[in-house]
Amino acid sequence: MEAKDLLKKVRKIEIKTKKLSNNLFGGEYHSAFKGRGMTFSEVRGYEFGDDVRSIDWNVTARYNQPFVKVFEEERELTLMLIVDISGSKFFGTNSQLKKDIVTEISATLAFSAIQNNDKVGLILFSDEVELYISPSKGKMHILRIIRELIEFKPKSSKTDISVALKFFSNIVRKKSIAFIISDFDSPEYSKALSFTSKKHDITGIRIFDRFDDEIPNIGFIPMIDQESLQVKYVDTESKNVRAEYQAKSLLRKNEFEKLFKKNGAGIISCRTDESYVKLLLRYFKNRV
Numbered sequence: 001m002e003a004k005d006l007l008k009k010v011r012k013i014e015i016k017t018k019k020l021s022n023n024l025f026g027g028e029y030h031s032a033f034k035g036r037g038m039t040f041s042e043v044r045g046y047e048f049g050d051d052v053r054s055i056d057w058n059v060t061a062r063y064n065q066p067f068v069k070v071f072e073e074e075r076e077l078t079l080m081l082i083v084d085i086s087g088s089k090f091f092g093t094n095s096q097l098k099k100d101i102v103t104e105i106s107a108t109l110a111f112s113a114i115q116n117n118d119k120v121g122l123i124l125f126s127d128e129v130e131l132y133i134s135p136s137k138g139k140m141h142i143l144r145i146i147r148e149l150i151e152f153k154p155k156s157s158k159t160d161i162s163v164a165l166k167f168f169s170n171i172v173r174k175k176s177i178a179f180i181i182s183d184f185d186s187p188e189y190s191k192a193l194s195f196t197s198k199k200h201d202i203t204g205i206r207i208f209d210r211f212d213d214e215i216p217n218i219g220f221i222p223m224i225d226q227e228s229l230q231v232k233y234v235d236t237e238s239k240n241v242r243a244e245y246q247a248k249s250l251l252r253k254n255e256f257e258k259l260f261k262k263n264g265a266g267i268i269s270c271r272t273d274e275s276y277v278k279l280l281l282r283y284f285k286n287r288v
Contacts, residue, residue, distance in 0.1 A: 010146050013107050016260045020277060021111035028284035029112035031111060031179055033077060033201070076134045077177055079113040079120045080200075082104045083149065084182030086126045087157030089207075089238050096272055098207045102147040102181050105276050107125060110142045120145065122171070123163035126156035132171065157229060159185060165192035169199065177202070180204045183212065184256045194263050203266035203283075206256055210271055213253075215245045 008069055021029075043056050046066035059067040083106060089099040112118045114137055121135035122145045133145060153214050161182060168178065175228055178200050196202060220235050253269070261268050265271075270276045 001286045010143060010151055013103060013146055013150070014143065016106035018111045021109050028281060030116045030288040032284040036100060043069055051154055059083040065239045073195060077113075077116070078116040078172070078174060079109065080123065080172060080176050080178040081109065081134065081145070082123045082125065082140075082168060082178055082180045083163075084126075084159055084161070084180075085124045085130060085152060085154045086159040088183055088185060095144045096182065098117045098209060099271060101207055101270065101272055101276060103146065105181060105207075105280070106149055107142070107146050108280070110145055114138065114142055122148065123164055123168060124148065124152055124154070125160075125167075126154045127158040127160035128163055128282055132154075132167070135172070135176075138170075141238065145239070160189070160207070161189075162189035162192035165189060165196045169196050170267075173198075175200055177203075179203050179205055181207060183208055185252060190259055191267070193259060197263040197265050202260075202263070203268065204256065204260045206253070206267075209268070209269055210273060213246065213249045215242050217242065219247055
């Protein structure tokens with residue numbers, strides 16, 4: 001993509017998503033995540049009714065009387081966007097590819113975060129970590145993130161969510177808000193998610209096309225796997241073939257939801273022809 005065209009596309013996404021974050025998501029985002037990060041402030045003498053779990057035993061032993069730790073809400077949070085850029089992101093049967101929806105959702109979340117003076121970072125992954133942008137603030141930083149989401153060309157077309165989660169856990173030590181945006185068609189990642197969700201506030205956003213869920217009856221056709229790049233001929237007139245395709249899709253969806261719920265992580269499922277605005281707003285409101 002030429003520089004002129006890229007700038008136009010970045011500007012178009014900025015105008016749309018910044019307007020959304022200013023008018024709709026700013027307050028909802030803050031309400032959903034405020035108080036999620038608490039930082040140590042001071043110690044003070046124990047008072048009747050204080051939670052005994054907050055007692056600072058070291059200070060208590062030193063002064064021979066009970067002291068408690070006082071925590072305050074962190075004014076500055078960190079939002080990490082962990083985005084799948086494997087080959088399947090280039091699939092879409094409506095006006096937008098999965099990749100386009102992913103970029104808009106990421107940009108909306110990023111502008112909502114900086115509106116609340118939070119830092120935003122980015123991890124782009126396939127079956128390896130393709131790009132890492134460390135958390136920072138400011139409009140120019142967000143525009144760089146949008147530019148990479150539009151233009152970045154991955155080395156691999158495959159997906160492995162566990163690789164991204166392990167990298168995230170190792171590189172970001174402070175508790176963060178993390179949105180994993182993917183179709184979640186990946187090898188096993190339950191252990192990595194279990195470990196990461198103990199430390200960070202995780203939400204999975206599953207992006208899918210209606211034809212990821214069901215295959216239409218359009219005869220005997222060649223189909224290409226966007227990740228393995230293998231071509232396979234499929235008889236879509238066969239009821240058994242269509243039923244098996246649908247069953248596999250339902251199983252993948254159920255596994256995603258079950259795994260995230262088990263680990264106390266949030267869930268959003270967004271079809272490419274649905275309004276992600278309504279889905280995000282509902283999710284933020286339900287978290288409050």
